[in-house]
Amino acid sequence: MTQIRGLGYLKIQTSDLPRWRDLVLDGLGFAEGSGPDPDGLYLRMDERRARLAVLPGDADRVLAVGWEVRDQFALAAVGRTVEASGTPVKVLSEAEAAERDAEQVIAFADPAGTPVEVFFGPVLDHRPVLTGRGQRFVTGVQGMGHVVLPAPAIDETVAFYTEVLGFLPRGAFRPAAGRGRAPRVRFLGVNRRHHSLAICPAPRGGDPGLVHLMVEVDTLDAVGMAYDRVRDLGFSISSTLGRHTNDKMVSFYVRAPGGWDVEYGTDGALVDEAYYTAEEITSDSYWGHDWSGSEPLAAFSPRP
Numbered sequence: 001m002t003q004i005r006g007l008g009y010l011k012i013q014t015s016d017l018p019r020w021r022d023l024v025l026d027g028l029g030f031a032e033g034s035g036p037d038p039d040g041l042y043l044r045m046d047e048r049r050a051r052l053a054v055l056p057g058d059a060d061r062v063l064a065v066g067w068e069v070r071d072q073f074a075l076a077a078v079g080r081t082v083e084a085s086g087t088p089v090k091v092l093s094e095a096e097a098a099e100r101d102a103e104q105v106i107a108f109a110d111p112a113g114t115p116v117e118v119f120f121g122p123v124l125d126h127r128p129v130l131t132g133r134g135q136r137f138v139t140g141v142q143g144m145g146h147v148v149l150p151a152p153a154i155d156e157t158v159a160f161y162t163e164v165l166g167f168l169p170r171g172a173f174r175p176a177a178g179r180g181r182a183p184r185v186r187f188l189g190v191n192r193r194h195h196s197l198a199i200c201p202a203p204r205g206g207d208p209g210l211v212h213l214m215v216e217v218d219t220l221d222a223v224g225m226a227y228d229r230v231r232d233l234g235f236s237i238s239s240t241l242g243r244h245t246n247d248k249m250v251s252f253y254v255r256a257p258g259g260w261d262v263e264y265g266t267d268g269a270l271v272d273e274a275y276y277t278a279e280e281i282t283s284d285s286y287w288g289h290d291w292s293g294s295e296p297l298a299a300f301s302p303r304p
Contacts, residue, residue, distance in 0.1 A: 003070070003078050004118070005067075005141075005191060006144065006193070006196060007067060008066040008068035009048070009050065009051050009053065009064075010062070010064070011065075015060055017041060017056045021041055022235075023254070023256060023262070024043055024054070025132060027230040028264055029135060029229075031132075032044065035101075040053060042054075044125065047124045051139070059207055060258030061208050061258075062114065064107070064117045065147055068120065069120050075106060075120050078106070078118050078165070079106050082106075085164045087108050087109070087164075089107070089108045090107045091106050092104075101122055101123040102121055104119065110149075110160055111153055112209075113205050137215060142216075144215070145214045146198065147212070147214075148197075149198070150210070151201065151205070152201075152203065152205050154184075158199050161197060166190075167189065168190065170188055171195075171279045171281060172186050173185045173187075173282075184280070185200050187247075193268065193270070203300060208258045208298050212262065213261075214251070214262075214265065223264060236254070241289075244285055245284060246279075246281050247268050250266055251263050253289075259296075259299070
């Protein structure tokens with residue numbers, strides 16, 4: 001059984017902070033939060049001070065994928081298990097943990113090189129969350145949402161998350177179904193959200209280190225309004241509105257600065273572990289999700 005309760009936060013670096021501000025505040029309706037970097041952009045979805053931190057830099061990359069555990073005992077257990085697997089673990093200083101609005105944080109890298117942080121004791125902000133679409137983000141016991149990470153060595157990476165961190169298999173998808181033995185995308189869960197993590201076969205590692213971030217809202221109207229707004233703002237729609245076959249999410253994908261996507265959806269399925277068995281889907285969507293106009297993702301493009 002995993003100690004991980006959910007995706008707690010995502011911290012990224014961007015070379016185009018103004019465009020990110022347009023996307024997440026004006027386009028997707030996140031609420032602006034607060035954080036230690038006066039030049040950074042901190043986004044609220046609920047009572048957390050910031051679920052998504054976007055910091056200025058000279059390149060686009062993931063700085064930390066933050067996973068939440070219940071308490072200091074769970075954090076210590078995760079640290080021991082990761083160290084026993086041969087992966088070095090760093091305990092962040094009190095000041096570094098405070099920068100992440102957590103009581104204590106440990107950090108390590110997964111086999112694909114993704115910077116991972118595990119924490120407990122998030123600091124709350126009890127002011128009203130004033131979202132731009134009037135929407136409520138679906139977080140709570142399901143966490144922030146999900147991330148899809150690229151991995152050249154997918155089997156090793158999946159084994160790390162399942163056998164070391166205890167993530168539960170939640171099915172797979174082989175994009176080239178019926179053609180040889182193409183590697184599968186693996187979906188992994190830690191709570192009732194269908195998947196909090198997916199590992200996607202990628203030809204190379206390194207920056208930006210993300211395929212997409214998914215966030216869920218409470219109404220289809222909020223999704224539709226965000227879809228219209230990001231188009232009005234000139235952002236590229238990677239995928240039109242559609243419903244996925246595995247998590248049942250009705251969503252669209254918009255290209256974020258840096259070459260990866262934000263999936264924005266509603267009506268995601270809840271998994272009952274008493275009855276669930278891992279399945280392999282043969283199509284990613286029942287309808288919609290037209291990717292024909294999508295630009296190449298940075299994780300799958302040749303290095304410049």
